[in-house]
Amino acid sequence: MTDPSLYNVLYIDLTEGRYEVQERKDLFEKYLGGTGVAIKLLEEECPKGVDPLSPENPIIFAVGPLTGLYPLASKTVAMFKSPLTGNLGESHAGGRSAAAIRFAGYGAIVIKGASKTPVYISIYNDQVRIKDATALWGMRSSYAVGRVLREVEPGAGKRTIMRIGIAGENLVRYANVIVESYRHFGRLGLGAVFGSKRLKAVVVAGTRSVKVDDAKAYAKVYEEIYKEVVGTEVMSKYHVLGTAENVLPLNAIGALPTRNLMQTRFELAESISGELLAEKYLVRKIACTHCPIGCIHLASLRIAFAPGHEYETLIVPYDYEPIYALGSMLGIGSADGLLRLIEKVDGLGLDAISTGVAMAWATEAYQRGLITDKETMGLRPNWGEDVDVYIKMAERIARRANEFYSALADGVEVAASKYGGLDFALACGGNEVPGYHTGPAALVGFLTGMRHSHLDSAGYSIDQRALRALMTDEEMVRQLVEEERFRNVLTSLVVCLFARGIYKLERVAKALEPLGTKVSPEELLRLGAEIVRTKAAFKAREGYDPYRLRIAKRFLETPTPLGRLTEERIRNMIKMYVEKAGLSDVYAPSSRG
Amino acid sequence: MSYRISVANIERCIGCYSCMFACSRLRFGVVSMAKSAIQVKSAGGIERGFVVVVCRACVDPPCAKGCPTGALTPRPGGGVTLDESKCIGCKSCREACIVGAVVWDEESNLPIVCRYCGFCTKFCPHNVIVFEPIGRELVV
Numbered sequence: 071m072t073d074p075s076l077y078n079v080l081y082i083d084l085t086e087g088r089y090e091v092q093e094r095k096d097l098f099e100k101y102l103g104g105t106g107v108a109i110k111l112l113e114e115e116c117p118k119g120v121d122p123l124s125p126e127n128p129i130i131f132a133v134g135p136l137t138g139l140y141p142l143a144s145k146t147v148a149m150f151k152s153p154l155t156g157n158l159g160e161s162h163a164g165g166r167s168a169a170a171i172r173f174a175g176y177g178a179i180v181i182k183g184a185s186k187t188p189v190y191i192s193i194y195n196d197q198v199r200i201k202d203a204t205a206l207w208g209m210r211s212s213y214a215v216g217r218v219l220r221e222v223e224p225g226a227g228k229r230t231i232m233r234i235g236i237a238g239e240n241l242v243r244y245a246n247v248i249v250e251s252y253r254h255f256g257r258l259g260l261g262a263v264f265g266s267k268r269l270k271a272v273v274v275a276g277t278r279s280v281k282v283d284d285a286k287a288y289a290k291v292y293e294e295i296y297k298e299v300v301g302t303e304v305m306s307k308y309h310v311l312g313t314a315e316n317v318l319p320l321n322a323i324g325a326l327p328t329r330n331l332m333q334t335r336f337e338l339a340e341s342i343s344g345e346l347l348a349e350k351y352l353v354r355k356i357a358c359t360h361c362p363i364g365c366i367h368l369a370s371l372r373i374a375f376a377p378g379h380e381y382e383t384l385i386v387p388y389d390y391e392p393i394y395a396l397g398s399m400l401g402i403g404s405a406d407g408l409l410r411l412i413e414k415v416d417g418l419g420l421d422a423i424s425t426g427v428a429m430a431w432a433t434e435a436y437q438r439g440l441i442t443d444k445e446t447m448g449l450r451p452n453w454g455e456d457v458d459v460y461i462k463m464a465e466r467i468a469r470r471a472n473e474f475y476s477a478l479a480d481g482v483e484v485a486a487s488k489y490g491g492l493d494f495a496l497a498c499g500g501n502e503v504p505g506y507h508t509g510p511a512a513l514v515g516f517l518t519g520m521r522h523s524h525l526d527s528a529g530y531s532i533d534q535r536a537l538r539a540l541m542t543d544e545e546m547v548r549q550l551v552e553e554e555r556f557r558n559v560l561t562s563l564v565v566c567l568f569a570r571g572i573y574k575l576e577r578v579a580k581a582l583e584p585l586g587t588k589v590s591p592e593e594l595l596r597l598g599a600e601i602v603r604t605k606a607a608f609k610a611r612e613g614y615d616p617y618r619l620r621i622a623k624r625f626l627e628t629p630t631p632l633g634r635l636t637e638e639r640i641r642n643m644i645k646m647y648v649e650k651a652g653l654s655d656v657y658a659p660s661s662r663g
Numbered sequence: 664m665s666y667r668i669s670v671a672n673i674e675r676c677i678g679c680y681s682c683m684f685a686c687s688r689l690r691f692g693v694v695s696m697a698k699s700a701i702q703v704k705s706a707g708g709i710e711r712g713f714v715v716v717v718c719r720a721c722v723d724p725p726c727a728k729g730c731p732t733g734a735l736t737p738r739p740g741g742g743v744t745l746d747e748s749k750c751i752g753c754k755s756c757r758e759a760c761i762v763g764a765v766v767w768d769e770e771s772n773l774p775i776v777c778r779y780c781g782f783c784t785k786f787c788p789h790n791v792i793v794f795e796p797i798g799r800e801l802v803v
Contacts, residue, residue, distance in 0.1 A: 138694055138696075139694050141681070169680075169696065173695065173696050173697070216708070217708065220707070220708070226704050226705075227696075227702060227703060227704025227705065228696045228697070228704075250709055251708070251709055251710065252709065276696075277695075277696070277697035277769065278695070278697070279687065279691065279693035279694065279695035279697065279698055279770070280693060280694040280695065281692075281693050281694075282692075282693070282694065285688075285692040285693075288688075289688055289689075292688070296681070296786060300788050354710075354712060355677055356677050356678050356709055356712075357677040357678050357679040358679075359678075359679070359680050359696075360679060360680055360681065360684060361679050362677075362679045362681050362786070362788040363679075363788075364677030364678075364679060364788075368710065385710040
């Protein structure tokens, strides 16, 4: 049988200052762990229609049966009601978070209520403490918060330090939670939910051992997976250039959103490419716990701050998404400038994608005269011309410096509803879009995906296959549905999605067996479908309606590599998605009021 | 010829912890970040890289000298051997090792010391650690 420590769910109530552990074998047996268990816990804990920034909104962290046990089972799933979209909030991060939670002896952590004063939570095996965080509140950089907690908390080498920046404190609706300095629960505003609870950080460490049913069989499957991960080409791209590898290929096919998607090719793409960053700035690659790949790319940037050879050195993590959102989307073609902006946005605790998309909209709105120097407080954004303008803008968003920045802090859709320019406010389902203008599958995926993320169903990869061999809309939608189900299995285990080539369903079944779980690939896929359905039901309950989605004109005006898209076609594909995903009853017309 | 694990290329460490999991898997048949004779941690913030701590297999081992019951005895060629039946759990060995290579197992109240089997080095993706004969450092 599965090591029973996975069944432990730690419930913490910040209002009462209490905690308890409940055994939830029922959930883990049926839904494995991760996203499957988290959505059930959210269903239980989140009352209908609740304000996402009220104490009633729970924060749920969940890991799964493979966590810590196999290479690349390295991610934690966070679930909450999103302050950005008003429905499902789901975000994943690695670092040491997953292993720390598992070896502390838990399968999930539920945080409810709110504290009156700033606090952080310290979990060390079965010791759970709610501690004063007054001195950390308002600290300029999220990096500094980590430095302090590193000194005062136990478990060096085995712990995770999750924390928010000032954006989370100020309830920016796309504030993130930073983990081990360089990983993030980035999307959908978990940081704001932390902030609303006056929760500055969560530190988890553990020294427990996890037992497996059949140690011999486990070691055999482990070595098979390890060898494939390290010894074959299946995953090598993630280590070599990392996700930044995508910049040039996407630019070449005309799918790299540039200057708020007025263009899809960036003439300066070379200078912010994965190749250039690797050659000139890359100094270290690091990994999440139990990942022998190490996709985290760290750049070093030396900046002269005064005459006389006075230098400061920044260490900055980079990935494709921040390069798109804070680079090409803003017309920033200098690697120095881009890295400075990424460092600033991370330090403030803002989600890079949402922040970039919001600032790209603001730039266009400013140029069209929808907003003026009064709104921007004198900043004059003009694409890549002056990076400092964007550094200041990010800071003003994080501090909600005036009414305009406060609207931007509520999301690009809120700002555009107030100041105009919805046609070029690039959000899908309320979430600012990731960087793939590849074609209909990507757009339909952003609109229908449970997280409105490129990671839900990977439409960008379906589009790129369609570029090579003609594909019907129906086939595209079929692939979106299947991919989303498969990914919900992986994120229940919880396996990093970059390892999807390693963890095919047959392999997953094989990996689970020595741990005491017998399940067939078919059953796993059915479970994936059921989890998607449960999430869809939560979304529908909270007001998400796939038939009434706003589709910004800009997505349709700017041609994709697969041609110009029409609203009719996209809406038709959304309908197909609902049917093929078996969600017609969940998203029933009657639920549309 | 006695062998030991040597940290040859620390700056290449990505912090994947695969070596630690290999040790806990082989020696204890469990998965653990605590039950491992080799320990990885960040060098005071991940941006500075990592530290790998493992027994240096001293020829005149301070941990054995500090052991009041003879549970730890010098191994020919370097390093130590543990006789669990003689250990009283006083942790003197841990105090004596300034490298910090004696890990304490809180569950069994025994020290975890390296057995110099080299299994962990098979799971290092970047040759950070190597298995080498004592006194003849490999050029990696």
